[in-house]
Amino acid sequence: MYPIVRKEILSASVKLFDLKAPLVAAKAKAGQFFILRADEKGERIPLTIADFDREQGTITAIFQEIGAGTRLLGRLEAGDAVLDVVGPLGVPSEIERFDGPVAVVGGGVGIAPIYPIARALKEAGNRVIAIIGARNKELLFWEEKMAAVSDALIVCTDDGSYGRKGFVTDALKDLYEANKDLQRVWAIGPMPMMRAIANTTRPMGVPTIVSMNPLMLDGTGMCGACRVLVGGETKFACVDGPEFDGHLVDFDLALKRLAIYRDEEKRALAALEHHREGGRCGCH
Ligand SMILES: Cc1cc2nc3c(=O)[nH]c(=O)nc-3n(C[C@H](O)[C@H](O)[C@H](O)COP(=O)(O)OP(=O)(O)OC[C@H]3O[C@@H](n4cnc5c(N)ncnc54)[C@H](O)[C@@H]3O)c2cc1C
């Protein structure tokens, strides 16, 4: 069992857990993820390692409650434990020292996985410009943590309730106008956001890394659930990624694949709500 040593509610639907997982914490690197199962009936949920503390033996996960699995997870409290944690999984981010500025862009819950990448880039001696964005002020988190590992931080909200009004892509365009020597962009967030960022940087000719979050099952490259098309080649996000060249990813296909189980997921969510209201549906 893997105890939850701290829980923080970052917004109505976004929760943070510090999990005691010393073996994962000992090896974790920026860009990697883990797969957890809350209990023996629970789904496998892949989550990015948003932070780690090797001395305490903890890893930090930040997750958005979107379906039945993450909603059940969000009901756990500090002192509870999850059944399995498998990781660290995936290829770590390629961190190097660049001659000019680099940008990291985190959208919504993507702010969590972009943080360790920003920190690693800063530690490697880069000039890091961070852009974080959310639909509104309530959904923003880790502004101070991001500021601490960046040379400049631009905060955007879609509705203008905080920071600059507008999308992260608008902020990135302005950033490029002021920094034509921009060397690289990392973008993590919802797939439509990562697609928009890749479409923005393609004409600029700035190499862009995105972190794909397809459906996953085994996390070992065996089941094929997480396949993505990159430059016409099939790749498995769990073992070849999750980071890929954003200019080569087939986002249209990736978005279609993400929607494959939408009806089943809706049914699972409805059953969960039914249980919460005290109903019996015989689904367990
Ligand atoms: C490598 C990796 C790292 C991830 N890191 C994080 C993270 O740090 N924080 C976080 O909140 N989420 C992260 N995710 C996404 C997270 O795993 C899913 O949100 C979760 O598995 C959904 O489970 P569920 O049972 O709650 O929802 P489901 O019932 O499975 O799905 C509900 C709805 O969400 C959509 N959906 C399902 N899976 C995904 C997905 N992978 N991405 C986007 N939409 C999806 C479905 O199409 C459906 O509409 C990551 C995914 C991957 C592959």
Ligand code: FES
């Ligand atoms: S999750 Fe099964 S191949 Fe990647």
